[in-house]
Amino acid sequence: xxxxxxxxxxxxxxxxxxxxxxxxxxxxxxxxxxxxxxxxxxxxxxxxxxxxxxxxxxxxxxxxxxxxxxxxxxxxxxxxxxxxxxxxxxxxxxxxxxxxxxxxxxxxxxxxxxxxxxxxxxxxxxxxxxxxxxxxxxxxxxxxxxxxxxxxxxxxxxxxxxxxxxxxxxxxxxxxxxxxxxxxxxxxxxxxxxxxxxxxxxxxxxxxxxxxxxxxxxxxxxxxxxxxxxxxxxxxxxxxxxxxxxxxxxxxxxxxxxxxxxxxxxxxxxxxxxxxxxxxxxxxxxxxxxxxxxxxxxxxxxxxxxxxxxxxxxxxxxxxxxxxxxxxxxxxxxxxxxxxxxxxxxxx
Amino acid sequence: xxxxxxxxxxxxxxxxxxxxxxxxxxxxxxxxxxxxxxxxxxxxxxxxxxxxxxxxxxxxxxxxxxxxxxxxxxxxxxxxxxxxxxxxxxxxxxxxxxxxxxxxxxxxxxxxxxxxxxxxxxxxxxxxxxxxxxxxxxxxxxxxxxxxxxxxxxxxxxxxxxxxxxxxxxxxxxxxxxxxxxxxxxxxxxxxxxxxxxxxxxxxxxxxxxxxxxxxxxxxxxxxxxxxxxxxxxxxxxxxxxxxxxxxxxxxxxxxxxxxxxxxxxxxxxxxxxxxxxxxxxxxxxxxxxxxxxxxxxxxxxxxxxxxxxxxxxxxxxxxxxxxxxxxxxxxxxxxxxxxx
Numbered sequence: 001x002x003x004x005x006x007x008x009x010x011x012x013x014x015x016x017x018x019x020x021x022x023x024x025x026x027x028x029x030x031x032x033x034x035x036x037x038x039x040x041x042x043x044x045x046x047x048x049x050x051x052x053x054x055x056x057x058x059x060x061x062x063x064x065x066x067x068x069x070x071x072x073x074x075x076x077x078x079x080x081x082x083x084x085x086x087x088x089x090x091x092x093x094x095x096x097x098x099x100x101x102x103x104x105x106x107x108x109x110x111x112x113x114x115x116x117x118x119x120x121x122x123x124x125x126x127x128x129x130x131x132x133x134x135x136x137x138x139x140x141x142x143x144x145x146x147x148x149x150x151x152x153x154x155x156x157x158x159x160x161x162x163x164x165x166x167x168x169x170x171x172x173x174x175x176x177x178x179x180x181x182x183x184x185x186x187x188x189x190x191x192x193x194x195x196x197x198x199x200x201x202x203x204x205x206x207x208x209x210x211x212x213x214x215x216x217x218x219x220x221x222x223x224x225x226x227x228x229x230x231x232x233x234x235x236x237x238x239x240x241x242x243x244x245x246x247x248x249x250x251x252x253x254x255x256x257x258x259x260x261x262x263x264x265x266x267x268x269x270x271x272x273x274x275x276x277x278x279x280x281x282x283x284x285x286x287x288x289x290x291x292x293x294x295x296x297x298x299x300x301x302x303x304x305x306x307x308x309x310x311x312x313x314x315x316x317x318x319x320x321x322x323x324x325x326x327x328x329x330x331x332x333x334x335x336x337x338x339x340x341x342x343x344x345x346x347x348x
Numbered sequence: 349x350x351x352x353x354x355x356x357x358x359x360x361x362x363x364x365x366x367x368x369x370x371x372x373x374x375x376x377x378x379x380x381x382x383x384x385x386x387x388x389x390x391x392x393x394x395x396x397x398x399x400x401x402x403x404x405x406x407x408x409x410x411x412x413x414x415x416x417x418x419x420x421x422x423x424x425x426x427x428x429x430x431x432x433x434x435x436x437x438x439x440x441x442x443x444x445x446x447x448x449x450x451x452x453x454x455x456x457x458x459x460x461x462x463x464x465x466x467x468x469x470x471x472x473x474x475x476x477x478x479x480x481x482x483x484x485x486x487x488x489x490x491x492x493x494x495x496x497x498x499x500x501x502x503x504x505x506x507x508x509x510x511x512x513x514x515x516x517x518x519x520x521x522x523x524x525x526x527x528x529x530x531x532x533x534x535x536x537x538x539x540x541x542x543x544x545x546x547x548x549x550x551x552x553x554x555x556x557x558x559x560x561x562x563x564x565x566x567x568x569x570x571x572x573x574x575x576x577x578x579x580x581x582x583x584x585x586x587x588x589x590x591x592x593x594x595x596x597x598x599x600x601x602x603x604x605x606x607x608x609x610x611x612x613x614x615x616x617x618x619x620x621x622x623x624x625x626x627x628x629x630x631x632x633x634x635x636x637x638x639x640x641x642x643x644x645x646x647x648x649x650x651x652x653x654x655x656x657x658x659x660x661x662x663x664x665x666x667x668x669x670x671x672x673x674x675x676x677x678x679x680x681x682x683x684x685x686x687x688x689x
Contacts, residue, residue, distance in 0.1 A: 013443075013518070023518040024446040031413050031444070052436070057518035060436040064405040068444045071374055071410035089429045091464065095394065099403040102366040103410055118505035123514050124430050125500035163463035166399040167366050265507075 004312040006345050007320045008037055008337065009047025010081050010233065013059040018255065023057055029330075030065070031072045036334060038073035040341035045077040045109060047320050050084050051264075052120040063096035070104035078104060081197050081233060081320055082113030082179045086131035087120050090138035090158050091165070094145035098169045106170035111197055112139075113179035117264060133157050139176070139192065146174060177231060186210055190217035193225050200233035200322065201267065203293055204310055207232060211315040231318040234311060236297035237325070238304050238339040239332070245299045248332055252325030253294060257287040297321070301343035308348050349639065349676035352648035353380035353665065354389030355423060355550075355576060358401035361598060362655035366399065369654045370407070372661075376652045377411045379662050381418040383669030387450060389421030389576075389648050394460050396606035405437040412445035419448045421648070423530060426453040428466035430496065431476040432516065435483030439520045447521035452547045452574075453477065455531035455538070459607055467495070473538045477527065483516035484525050490514070528574060536560040550576040550650055551600070551609055553621035554641060561642040572646050575638055578623045579649035581668050585626040591660050592625060595653035624649070628671035635676065647676075 011033070013026045037043045046069060051058035059065060062080045069078050078100070085093065093110075101108040114131050115121065121128040137155040144151045145165035153160040177195040180186040189196045190213075198210055211230055218225040235256070237249035261267050265274040267286040275282045297307035311319055323336055356373045360366050377388040388411050392404035401407055408422040422441055424434045434453075442449040453473065461468040475495045482489040490513045491498040499514045529539040530547040536559075539546035546564070548557050557575070564573045578599075580592030597615045604612040619625065624634045638644040651668060652661050674681055 015518070022521075023443040024521045027440070027443045028446070053514050053517060055515075055517070059440065060517065061405070061433075061440045063403075064409050064437040064440050065444065067403075067406035067409035068413040068441075071413040089433065092429055092433060095402045096406050099401065099406045103370045103406065105367045118502075118508035119499070119511060119514070122499035122502065122505055122508045122511070123432055123516075125497045125502075127500075127502050127504070129504060159465060161463060163395045164397075165394075166396055166402060167360075168399075170367060 004308065004316065004348055005044040005229075005318045006042070006308070006340070006348070007045030007047050007077070007079060007318060008043050008323055008340070009079075009320050010049040010322055010324055011047070011059070012049045012051075012324065013065075014054075014056040016056045027065070027068070031068055033337075034069045034072045034076070037337055037341070038076045040338065041075065042341045042345040043076065043337075044318070045079045045320075046073075047079045047081040047111070049081055051117065052084070052087065053123050063093065063100050066100045066108070067103060070100055070107065073104075077107045077109050079109035079177065080111035081231075082111040082177070084115030084120065085112040085138050086134040087115040087124055087126060088138075090134075090141035091145065091160055093138070094142050094165050097142070097174065098146065098165065098167055101169035101171055101174055102167050104170075108169070108171070109175050109177055111177040111179065130157055142176070175229075177229070180210070180214070183210075183213060186214050187217045190214045190223060190225065191221055193218070193223045193228060195229040195231065197231040197233065197320070198316070200235060200294070201290060202232070204314055207311065207314040207316060215315075229318045230316045231320055232311060232316045233320045233322055234297050235294040235322040235325075236304060236307070236340075237323060238299070238301055238336045238344055240300060242299040242303055246295075248328060249298050249325060250291070250295075252328055253291060253298075254287060256325055257290050258283060262287065301339055301347075304340070304344050305347050308344065312348060349635075349644075350386040350646045351668075351673050351677070352387035352389050352419075352421060352646070353377065353385050353651055354421060354648055355391035355650070356389065356401070356407070356652055357391055357393070357599065357654070358407065359396070359398045359602060359654060361398075361602070361653075362595070362657075364654060370410075372654065372658045373407065373652070374410055374414045375658070376661060376665065377415055377418070379665045380669075381415045383666050384673060385418060385665075385669060387419035387421050387648070388415065389423065389452070391423050392425060392454070393606060393608065394425065395463055396602070398602040398605060400602070400606065405434075405441060408441045408449070409444050412441055412448065415445075417448075419450050420445050421450050421452060423452045423454050425456050425460065426476040427456055427461060427468050427472045428464035431479035432483060432498065434476070435480050435516050438480070438525065439484060439516065439518055442520035442522055442525065443518055445521075449520070449522070450526040450528065451480070452528040452530045453480075455529070455535040457607060468534060470534055470537050470541070471495075473529070473534070474541060477538070477542055480525075480527070484520050486519065488513035488515040528572075533560070545572045545574050545646075547574045547648075548576060550578045551603060551622065554638070555621055557642055561644070564643050573643050574646035574648060575642060575644040576648040577638070577650070579631065579651050579668070580623075580625045580653070581628060581631050581651070581664050581672065583627060583667070585630050588625045588627065592653060592656060592664075595655035596623060596625070598655045599653055628667065631668070631672045632675050635672070639676070
């Protein structure tokens with residue numbers, strides 16, 4: 001088995017209610033963090049995340065900001081977990097991704113998701129019901145844009161006449177990752193042969209069965225996924241001792257799961273139905289279940305190594321180590337990244 | 349008068365690949381900052397056969413990251429997509445740069461507008477600007493026009509039901525984002541209607557520019573009257589031509605193939621009324637002409653041509669910063685000090 005890769009993220013650039021910051025401070029900190037992890041070498045990828053029109057300024061323009069990250073770094077790959085592709089114009093994403101890839105010398109891992117918040121689709125006057133065809137046609141627009149020659153695409157969502165997108169990406173086969181939440185999205189991703197990013201809401205058993213489903217589907221359809229990567233988002237935190245790690249990370253993790261993800265109806269109850277602020281008891285229970293999942297990658301290096309090995313054993317090949325919690329002291333945050341890079345990753 | 353570097357075109361030329369020229373552009377931005385330029389400008393051209401940079405916002409973010417003080421000129425093409433995307437991107441770059449962005453919205457050519465299924469009419473560009481300004485302003489807003497419905501009113505959007513306004517996040521760092529309009533006759537008309545600076549691309553001749561700039565008087569009201577020019581400077585005029593002539597000719601051949609220009613003339617014909625190539629005195633004399641004829645008070649000088657050796661460009665940026673900029677910026681510069689450099 002190839003060694004599992006570890007990326008870090010997911011940078012959202014939020015000025016939250018509990019930790020309000022000037023946005024310029026947050027963006028400067030992102031660039032400093034990017035340089036910091038770039039120099040640590042063992043961390044493979046820096047991951048960004050996107051939302052639109054959210055009250056706390058959640059970053060809406062990932063590829064633009066990726067231009068800044070590319071300029072700040074030399075080695076690290078730059079990924080999106082995820083760019084909400086159905087909320088965008090595919091031709092614009094095609095151009096911007098190609099430019100980021102050239103600027104960075106081929107370091108882009110383009111991670112795409114559907115998007116789900118009604119308000120975001122409203123902002124761009126897009127009917128949310130079209131998000132799946134927009135996604136699928138959009139992928140085709142990307143592929144044709146990056147291939148030699150003009151695009152020529154006519155679909156129900158996008159029409160691109162006889163124009164050639166330039167520049168092309170640096171990478172001949174620019175990696176596309178797809179957020180796959182649930183069985184049908186996993187099957188669709190396998191059909192595309194895309195790398196996948198699995199949800200942070202999955203237990204280890206669920207991860208194993210989802211990954212198995214991905215490979216089985218690809219085999220049934222005869223799709224070559226030998227180069228595809230299986231990514232999973234896991235929240236995590238490393239400190240000198242377990243107690244220190246828990247005391248630093250747990251309150252922030254709880255806030256993240258309960259208030260943030262809860263606000264988006266991202267968490268699910270035991271029947272798999274989305275829960276939001278309208279069902280506080282179920283939301284508390286869902287957050288508690290997830291804290292138990294993510295606590296396995298919070299602690300001293302030995303504990304986190306064990307937690308990451310468990311994830312790798314499910315067949316996952318890239319772990320997005322989610323270290324971005326609200327309002328944690330910066331020095332402790334940088335120390336956590338350093339421990340991850342020097343004491344954890346080399347020993348997984 | 350103020351000075352910027354650019355608009356940078358960033359196409360692979362002179363045997364360089366894209367990675368080389370993007371890095372070269374970022375280094376040139378830093379050099380311009382060092383030698384006292386006010387701004388660095390990143391252009392964007394779509395569907396060009398010679399692969400010009402196609403995303404101003406991505407490279408503006410990169411310039412913002414590498415620099416500390418210069419303003420970052422971002423030139424998104426308007427009218428192609430929902431203006432909300434442009435508003436968000438510019439706000440992000442403004443925060444990366446801690447409030448240094450100037451947005452010069454470009455008006456697309458017919459061919460580019462067709463490729464995007466967009467528009468390049470005065471009405472559309474004016475409408476896009478209205479969306480940009482509302483997005484950057486402090487209040488949640490709604491905007492209903494022939495071109496935008498913000499927010500959309502879509503029955504199935506249960507969560508969004510009843511929310512009749514939207515707030516673009518993050519807000520720019522600046523209180524008010526400087527906004528210019530760049531392009532030809534349509535852009536000049538839009539700029540006039542909106543009473544914002546019109547920013548002529550470098551390829552127009554002085555004669556072509558006169559009607560666009562008529563009535564723009566910068567003498568007493570502090571109004572910015574910007575202009576872009578293809579400029580190259582060297583210790584002697586002969587050297588300047590020798591170094592930059594072929595590179596500028598190659599750039600114009602590329603622009604012609606891209607349809608940005610509808611003519612591909614001999615270099616000698618192209619130079620007249622268009623390029624500023626020479627020693628410091630030639631450059632100064634020529635810039636006075638633009639100041640006097642058009643009331644221009646903000647010159648964005650290209651200086652950077654990727655077909656050239658990057659070292660020659662660095663020297664030109666330095667020489668321009670030391671020998672030309674002071675003439676226009678240092679009002680009252682004593683003659684004894686002027687002669688030192």
